[in-house]
Amino acid sequence: MARAEQNPTILTVSESDSGRLDQYLVRELPSYSRSSLQNWIKAGLILVNGSTAKTGYDLSPGDVIEISQAEVDVKDDLDQPSVPLDILYEDDAILIINKPAGLTIHPGAGTKGQPTVASAFKAYMGAKALPGDQDRPGIVHRLDKETTGVMVLAKTTDALRHLAAQFKDKSNFREYVTLLDGVLPSDEMMIESYLYRDPRHRLRFASMTPEEYQIEVLNGRDMQGYRYAKSFFNKRKVYGNRLTLATVRLSTGRTHQIRVHARTLKCAVVGDNLYAPTLRLPQGFAPDIRTILESADRQLLHARRLGIIHPVDGRRLAFEAPLPSTFRSVLELLEKYNIAAE
Template identity: 35%
Template sequence: MPSNEGSLQVEVSVADDGTRLDRLLAASLDDLSRNRIKPLIKEGLVLLNGAPALNPSQKVRAGEVYEITVPEAVESEPEPENIPLSIEFEDEHLIVINKPAGMVVHPAAGNWSGTLVNALLHHCRDSLSGIGGVKRPGIVHRIDKDTSGLMVVAKSDAAHQGLAALFAAHDIERRYKAIVWGRIYPASGEIEGSVGRDPHNRKRMAMVTKGGKTALTRYQLVENFSDIAGLVSCELETGRTHQIRVHMTHIGHPLVGDPLYSRAKRSRVSALPEERQKTILSFNRQALHAETLGFVHPVTDKLLKFEVDFPSDLRELTKAFRG
């Protein structure tokens, strides 16, 4: 019987005497997070001597035996869709995807199909053991629709809980490559400041003094393109919405092709041959790619690190700048 559905029993040891019920069950049942266990308790699915134990904070006593009924995971609302995926790694707990530009991560208004979640529901099928009791992939971080590159997604409750903790503690290595406008000086540095909703344009984020979240980006110039633009490596200490796009714009180097934070100006590339100008000025997404992803596997404790090269459109853009 799978450990995340059916009936389970937990006996309280002497060492656990006086522990909170939800903490005891979370520690005893590896595949169920504390956030998953609390609803089970409140729904009367945890029994002591045949009676529901309805208080997650109640203290347990040595010798007590709790019976836990875990409902079979139910299907989530998004429908599975047979969409090809570029998979860098997969096991029973998680999957690492090289997401193409143009793919939305999660269904939302205006994008109810064709998303990464739809694709994962089809690909993973019965290997999804249930996140919070629902058969769905556990999205612990996102990259923008028009950003390409690496993402990790949980397939089990245990992996979801562990990955969420790693992201919260900033124990995930995330490095992006971006092509930005202008001569980058100094060639390396840190950009720190709160990122929040732009008070003048609700579609944009901005550096703000009130209401934002602390954000830190470390950047390093990789290659200079004749002072017109440059290839930079950006390492995220935090992961705020549009963080790199906002931070690089803040220091005067918006991303090439970014429709929200930058405008293509012919004067910037007027000295280049016409064919190269055309390639650069017609590039219609932010030139941003999640190149590196590294973390300790939350279940196996194995160190994992992945790197993926630029997709073809960014390779062509780079070629146009280089000549």
Template identity: 35%
Template sequence: MADDLELQEPDEQDLFEHLRIVVDNGQALLRIDKFLMNRIENASRNRIQHAITAGTVLVNGQQIKASYKVKPSDVISVVLPHPPRDTEIYPEDIPLDIPYEDDDLLIVNKSAGMVVHPGYNNYTGTLVNALAHHFSSFPQLPGNDGRPGLVHRIDKDTSGLLVIGKNEWALTYLAKQFFDHSISRKYIALVWGDVLQDGSITGYIGRSAKDRKVMAVYDDPDKGKWSVTHYHVLERFGYVTLIECQLETGRTHQIRAHLQSISHPLFNDAVYGGNRILKGTVFSKYRQFVDNCFALLPRQALHAQSLGFIHPTSKKKMEFSTPLPDDFRLCLEKWRAYTSWKELE
């Protein structure tokens, strides 16, 4: 059931409003910020002006200033971070690993097992509940009740880095980078099988017709949303391979569904078939070894290792990375030891 709930989280692209407005022929000249206030529900003038400054409001494909006056037949496109959900968020004193924080943003190293945002059956104990407590000493944000801003997410049982916007400007500026796919993100994954060479996986990701709890990769654009993952081999262990994945897009379960589609599902990914022995021998000692690895790493072997983006205020390139958590590291050590032992036989 929990995995089905996880799928209720939207794609990263869906965290943003992407609007296209064609101005009526009878429209009188009007400043674009005032015009959009009347056309976008719950959008303050301040929020719209931040979006214009960040370059996420285009008129006829061109960036404009807040003083621009709309004219009949203008085509306006808008990218805005979604406002917070209606679900009441209660601050909880949950310890967080925060490698970096400033006035605009913070980086969180999320542990496996933590849900990012409250939802059905997960109203407490989430990252957002923890952030609401962490932000309790900060001023209230207009229309946001002081709540932290998410611009991307990672699955409950995936560990690693997330960037959080602390004010409307930072949220808007970061949202544009995610929407434009200019954020650099790399994941470390342990997959079943011997991955022979580096490569890329593309396709349209949508819910599986056979099982609504999982995502599938299709060739048909009517069945899903376009997705791209690049992968690079880091280390081979014969029956499993350690790889690095770089995302171009941010679809629900993208890496998990992509790797399953090329017959290399994540090690111990119960949703995508990686929680059983897919490669290796039939000997009982090997089965016991894999079971021991599953016990050390009781989740999918996926870690969001690095993030790179342009800072909203300084405009400098920022890059962050975090080492593998203990469960992932200890599992790799067992595979290294097993591979060395097999080579000595």
């Protein structure tokens, strides 16, 4: 079992982040699993205002949380097979990769026996101790299993902490490319809402407008689990007055955010088997195009650009992952239907 040194981490609870201690930590420290954080609390490794607390402790604005864990166990084997990483950039602190479709970020329900980004990263780094939770070493942010594109992985504890802070305070830049089933009503659109687990479907998230959210708050409803999300959609091309090629810039980074917001705009991501209705293209599209898109088995969503501040020297860096060949081929076939030049 390898060991990774950890310096104490100090967090101060803001006005909008009160709630259960364990739930707060899951949101603030995405590189660690809920079970690990709960175990640290029970072991007295996490203090609130200088005292130990229970997992269900109700936080208040201004509370100071100290994570005094000195060491983190990192499994020498994540018990998962590995795959080669498509590396875009590497130095002593960070690794930038182009994630392929079908690769989950870290082990979880239904991933036993399957490779993950975490297992591939661990295999690539060999015996070197890695920062973060033992099941998700170096993981700073996530992409959905079928989403492709650029990701950053942290190779040191300081890099992990620095990068996690950037994702939290939105000082980084994330841009996606997607093909939508529908035509965006405006060339540029901003959508903001509160996302929450869909009570009718455990794998999906639902969306609530800010106005609806405020009404629920005024009515005294418990809004824990409702997370603010903001996306910017930019129309690039329209194909056959039916499909839109769009870029999407994230202001926040919630689970399924782009997919939920696209559905809210009535322009679901093509190939999204969770949020999109069955795709049936009009006869104006050639049979081969209709067959390819109507039978797509993954969402056409790609994380194209990522901008970060280097955790060691403070440089502003930008990385770009090329579109997967399958996505690129679809766009080439659609080009003859383009009715709005980029």
